[in-house]
Amino acid sequence: MAEPVIATRDLSLVFTTRDGPVQALSNVNLDIAPGEFISLIGPSGCGKTTLLRVIADLERATGGSIAVNGRTPEQARLARDYGYVFQAPALLPWRTILGNVQLPLEIMGISREERAARAKAQLALVNLAGFERKFPWQLSGGMQQRASIARALAFEPKLLLMDEPFGALDEIVRDHLNEQLLKLWSATRKTVVFVTHSIPEAVFLSTRIVVMSPRPGRITDIVDCDLGPDRPLEIRETPEFLRIAQRVREGLRAGHSYDV
């Protein structure tokens, strides 16, 4: 196996709250290889978003170790190793779509001409060519989220961290964006870590699915999802797909059977 992009050993995180400590992550062991599409799935409070934020150095672990490209998350963040997509598009309303996609490039001190060229290329990749001069409010929710994906890809990070990027969109738009994301992933061969609470979405997109459960947040199962690179939407009706979905569902159920 190639050098893992992300490697965690007994990773733990305890939040100190007014009601006492909360174990958000407990003994998480996970290796992610280059080019994998990993979904983190689980109910609210299972730590899936927290794990993503620890990888991104938006939260600090309180125990165990984590390496991102062989470095600490902070070093990886400072080296701009990853692009992050939030659940909300979080486009700046006073910038055009092009201006929003250029923002990370501006911050990284890339020249004006190259910024425009790269941003336009990324917008074309998410099918938003022709919308460069629009302002965010002129775009639908799905288009805004595509723009935010283009923004995360603008500086061409090898690692893409996505926190329920399609969670706020309706199912038709979500299906469409899932297909596009899959195409984008096969075209760019990036490593993706994708947080979701939708089983079909996880099975449709992933090469491996990490099933998590709450109190304390932990990994209960890791499901291989070898449906191959070519996945039309209809694959969701095949027995193979349903078998994997069934196993994920069982993993989720086992994870918090004690509190039903």
Place this chain on the structure above:
Amino acid sequence: MSRSILPVLTICAGLVLLWYGGAIWMNWQVVADTQARAGATPGLMEMVRLTLNHARPLLPAPHQILDELWRSTATLPVTSRRSLVHHAWVTLSAALLGFGMGTAFGVLLAVAVVHIRALERSLMPWIVASQAVPVLALAPIVIVALGAMGLEGLLPKAIIAAYLCFFPIAIGMVKGLRAPDATARDLMRTWSATQAQVFWKLRLPASLPFLFAGLKVAMAAAVVGAIVAELPAGAQAGLGARLLAGSYFGQTIQIWAALVAAAILSATLVGLLGAAERLVARRMGARA
């Protein structure tokens, strides 16, 4: 267009009528006393005419104020000591200088408060307390103190104006600089943006609508501040001086003309800021 203007005109006409009614009612007694002393018994129409054209009425009629405004602006050279243009300019220059100083101070204060946590608790109570002191009480102290130090004329008045103006700007700006939500701040962090980049590319643009709201309040306050600052030292020029002179000599029409001039001045300045705001908003992609 006409549909939106008609109600406005109707209300304006109603207010003018009310004003005329008020002028007749308030000046009636004075006119009646004068006529009685002269042994005259004017008819109703004659009484109304007299109440609306008294030289020193309790409440001047609108046409008297307009007449005085016209006489003291258009018919006199602007260099004349009795020209309202001259007096308005004296007040305007102090108000604008004070507005500039207050804006700079207010913005700097907001930037400091947002970036240095300790300042919020240590400084903000004093800022709020500063505005609880009535400016009418404070202005004479400042004018006299600065006068003793040899500072007279424009600067002391501008300082009073700035004192009134910085507050709405600082308060609005603090709120505006804090407007970006956690996701936007996280986003900047994922790109390892420096604090300066977060300020220029996120916080400052987000604060502009709040800044403009503060600027408009501050502009009107600056004019009030400049006028109030002209009262205590018995200034020779300025709208405040006109008000003061008018009240010494019972020239109510002159007082009202100065008041209306001050209102027109404020409204114009605030209107200009509103236009600038719309221009900026359009450039920043606001919905039409």
